[in-house]
Amino acid sequence: MTAPAFRDWRSVHDEVLRRIHAREWAPGSLIPNEADLAREFGCARSTVNRALRTLAEAGLLDRRRKAGTRVALAPSARATLTISLLREEIEMRGQRYSYLLRSRVLAQPPTAISGAMQVAVDKSLLHIEALHLADGRPYAIEDRWIDPEVVPGAREADFERMSANEWLLRHAPYTHGEIAFSAASPSPEQAEVLDCTEGAALFVIDRLTWDGTCAITKVRLLFRPGHELRTAL
Amino acid sequence: MTAPAFRDWRSVHDEVLRRIHAREWAPGSLIPNEADLAREFGCARSTVNRALRTLAEAGLLDRRRKAGTRVALAPSARATLTISLLREEIEMRGQRYSYLLRSRVLAQPPTAISGAMQVAVDKSLLHIEALHLADGRPYAIEDRWIDPEVVPGAREADFERMSANEWLLRHAPYTHGEIAFSAASPSPEQAEVLDCTEGAALFVIDRLTWDGTCAITKVRLLFRPGHELRTAL
DNA sequence: CAGTGGTCTAGACCACAGG
DNA sequence: CTGTGGTCTAGACCACTGG
Numbered sequence: 028m029t030a031p032a033f034r035d036w037r038s039v040h041d042e043v044l045r046r047i048h049a050r051e052w053a054p055g056s057l058i059p060n061e062a063d064l065a066r067e068f069g070c071a072r073s074t075v076n077r078a079l080r081t082l083a084e085a086g087l088l089d090r091r092r093k094a095g096t097r098v099a100l101a102p103s104a105r106a107t108l109t110i111s112l113l114r115e116e117i118e119m120r121g122q123r124y125s126y127l128l129r130s131r132v133l134a135q136p137p138t139a140i141s142g143a144m145q146v147a148v149d150k151s152l153l154h155i156e157a158l159h160l161a162d163g164r165p166y167a168i169e170d171r172w173i174d175p176e177v178v179p180g181a182r183e184a185d186f187e188r189m190s191a192n193e194w195l196l197r198h199a200p201y202t203h204g205e206i207a208f209s210a211a212s213p214s215p216e217q218a219e220v221l222d223c224t225e226g227a228a229l230f231v232i233d234r235l236t237w238d239g240t241c242a243i244t245k246v247r248l249l250f251r252p253g254h255e256l257r258t259a260l
Numbered sequence: 261m262t263a264p265a266f267r268d269w270r271s272v273h274d275e276v277l278r279r280i281h282a283r284e285w286a287p288g289s290l291i292p293n294e295a296d297l298a299r300e301f302g303c304a305r306s307t308v309n310r311a312l313r314t315l316a317e318a319g320l321l322d323r324r325r326k327a328g329t330r331v332a333l334a335p336s337a338r339a340t341l342t343i344s345l346l347r348e349e350i351e352m353r354g355q356r357y358s359y360l361l362r363s364r365v366l367a368q369p370p371t372a373i374s375g376a377m378q379v380a381v382d383k384s385l386l387h388i389e390a391l392h393l394a395d396g397r398p399y400a401i402e403d404r405w406i407d408p409e410v411v412p413g414a415r416e417a418d419f420e421r422m423s424a425n426e427w428l429l430r431h432a433p434y435t436h437g438e439i440a441f442s443a444a445s446p447s448p449e450q451a452e453v454l455d456c457t458e459g460a461a462l463f464v465i466d467r468l469t470w471d472g473t474c475a476i477t478k479v480r481l482l483f484r485p486g487h488e489l490r491t492a493l
Numbered sequence: 494c495a496g497t498g499g500t501c502t503a504g505a506c507c508a509c510a511g512g
Numbered sequence: 513c514t515g516t517g518g519t520c521t522a523g524a525c526c527a528c529t530g531g
Contacts, residue, residue, distance in 0.1 A: 035519070048435060060497060071521045076498075092528045093497045101429055104343040106439050109319075109336050110493075196334050202281060204493035206339050209486075210443035210461040228443040228461035234337075236493065253442075260343075260437035260469070268500070293516065304502045309517075325509045326516045 033068035039078035042068070047087060047098055054098050058088075061096075106258050110206065110232075112192055113159045113167060113248075122161040126190050129220075130156040133175075133182075140172050143235055144242035150174075153181055155191050158220060165221045167254075171246040178243060192246070199243050204236035208256070217249060227252040266301035272311035275301070280320060280331055288333050291321075339491050343439065343465075345425055346392045346400060346481075355394040359423050362453075363389040366408075366415075373405050376468055377475035383407075386414055388424050391453060398454045400487075404479040411476060425479070428469075432476050437469035441489070450482060460485040 033039050046052045058064075061079065065072040079096060082088045086105050090096045117124040134154045135141075141148045153173040159166045171191050175181045178199045186194060209231045218225045232248045266272045279285045291297075294312065298305040312329060315321045319336045323329045350357040367387045368374075374381045386406040392399045404424050408414045411432045419427060442464045451458045465481045 048433060050433075054430075054433075062497090071523095072498095073500090073522090074520065076500090077519085080499090090498065091530090092499075093495080093530050095497065101345070102433070104437075104439070106341045106343060108339045108341060110339060111336060112334065197287070200281060200283075200287075200335070204337070205490060206337070206493050207488045207490035208441050208463065209488040210463040212459065212461045226445065226459045228445045230441065230443040234493070255440045255442045257438060257440035260439050260467070295516090304504095305517095306503090306519090307501065309519090310500085313518085323517065324511095325518075326511050326514080328516065 033070055036074050036077040036081070039064075039068055039070065039075055040081055043078060043082060044087070052098050055100050057095050057097050104260055106260055108256065108258050110234075112190075112196075114190070114193070117159070117161045117166060120161070123163070125160045125163065127158040127160065128155070128186050129158055130154070131186055136172050140245055144172065144174065144245055146174060146242065155186060157186070157190060159190070165251055167251065168217055168220055168249040169246060170249070171244060173244045174242060177238060177241045191244075195244060199238065201236035201238055201243055204234060206235075207233045209233070211249065213249060221249070221251050223252050230254045230256065232256075266303055269307050269310040269314070272297075272301055272303065272308055273314055276311060276315060277320070285331050287331050289331055291329050291331065293328055337493055339493055341489065341491050343467075345423075345429075347423070347426070350392070350394045350399060353394070356396070358393045358396065360391040360393065361388070361419050362391055363387070364419055369405050373478055377405065377407065377478055379407060379475065388419060390419070390423060392423070398484055400484065401450055401453055401482040402479060403482070404477060406477045407475055410471060410474045424477075428477060432471065434469035434471055434476055437467060439468075440466045442466070444482065446482060454482070454484050456485050463487045463489065465489075 033042060052058050059067070061072045061075045064075045068075065079088060079090065083090045083096075087099050087102050088096055089099050111119075114124045114126075132154050133151045135149060136152050136154070138148055140152070141150065144152075146152070153175050155169065155171040155173065157169040157171075159169060169191070173181050173191065173195070178195070180198055184194055210228050211231045213221060213223065213225060213227060213229055215225055218227065221229070229252060230250045233246070235245045236243045266275060285291050292300070294305045294308045297308045301308065312321060312323065316323045316329075319338050320332050321329055322332050344352075347357045347359075365387050366384045368382060369385050369387070371381055373385070374383065377385075379385070386408050388402065388404040388406065390402040390404075392402060402424070406414050406424065406428070411428070413431055417427055443461050444464045446454060446456065446458060446460060446462055448458055451460065454462070462485060463483045466479070468478045469476045
């Protein structure tokens with residue numbers, strides 16, 4: 028019975044994780060406090076703290092001052108999605124990425140858009156329609172609205188070579204945003220562009236990004252049939 | 261020009277974030293090292309470390325030993341989804357949750373299922389079909405396969421009162437898993453159960469969870485038309 | 494009130510990778 | 513080889529909150 032040397036926070040982390048999975052520490056039960064664990068593991072309390080904090084951030088532990096640390100009852104499944112650029116997503120699969128600007132106009136958006144972006148209903152925004160292709164085949168339709176007053180230079184950018192997404196990433200950093208995933212059927216026109224039937228079920232991503240209190244852009248991506256977004260759990 | 265007192269890692273975090281958003285530190289540029297920042301902020305290096313590490317985990321900084329810390333070129337948008345139980349999701353909206361077990365049989369799964377779960381093709385698994393309802397209206401169809409050899413007690417559980425999801429959370433903790441989001445059209449039968457048309461586009465979640473090297477369960481959820489999964493960015 | 498986690502500090506050693 | 517981030521330590525103070 029020797030202490031197997033828990034030198035760094037990762038080994039403490041792994042050992043705690045093992046005890047949770049092995050049910051040595053049952054869901055809902057109180058585990059020893061940091062000081063006791065530090066003594067048991069033969070390390071500093073801050074090392075134990077780092078390990079437990081990380082597990083708490085992952086949703087496996089519930090920690091409260093004075094109340095102590097408990098094993099989470101329902102380890103809330105947290106999936107961290109990394110939303111990369113479509114170009115990166117496609118090139119990562121070893122396919123050739125290309126991009127086609129279909130339309131670029133200044134227009135008054137539907138009220139659903141102006142409402143979400145919190146701009147006056149009669150204000151004109153930049154409307155971009157584009158197509159992203161993988162190996163020359165349609166991959167996703169992009170439908171985007173940009174507030175040119177919030178994004179200096181947007182009026183001048185032509186978005187012919189560089190997709191609006193990449194351009195915005197470089198020129199209009201956002202402070203926060205929202206993203207939503209859903210499903211939708213294509214309009215007849217969209218079906219033609221994506222080269223699919225109108226009855227197809229398409230995966231949809233809606234994104235709205237802000238710079239402080241000003242909406243920068245609202246974009247909807249319609250992916251070709253069969254598209255999946257997957258991640259580890 | 262006085263140092264506004266950066267006492268804790270959060271204030272350092274916020275100040276660094278401000279400089280990034282204000283373009284004082286441009287994307288791709290090298291920022292001062294930890295020791296210098298600690299001197300500037302009048303705090304310990306470990307405090308700066310905590311702040312920068314947190315920002316790096318959020319994807320806003322790229323850190324490498326010896327190379328130093330740079331502002332990320334493409335702040336990879338990371339959306340952290342919290343996948344809660346359907347019951348919680350529905351009750352959170354102030355709706356009444358109910359659950360209906362439609363079928364529960366031991367059967368040989370399609371090869372797509374046995375393949376994904378890495379079990380012999382001729383092995384029988386527990387197949388559950390159920391319906392989740394919000395305020396009495398269909399909310400989502402659950403189609404699940406469980407390996408009863410991996411989950412002791414599954415053969416005996418009837419899943420009449422408690423949904424398989426909640427039962428499994430309590431009785432079969434998983435070590436890891438995968439989750440995928442996509443879109444699909446319902447089969448005629450599914451359309452009838454969900455009370456929608458066959459042409460509807462449904463949001464789909466597929467989940468596969470493991471206990472070590474053994475697959476526990478594979479589940480597909482088909483949501484009623486219009487369902488969205490949203491989160492902050 | 495008192496126990497717990499949350500954090501800060503100063504110093505130290507080390508792993509890594511750029512030059 | 514050397515600068516950088518990554519981590520550990522021992523000790524300290526504090527904020528929160530349960531009893």
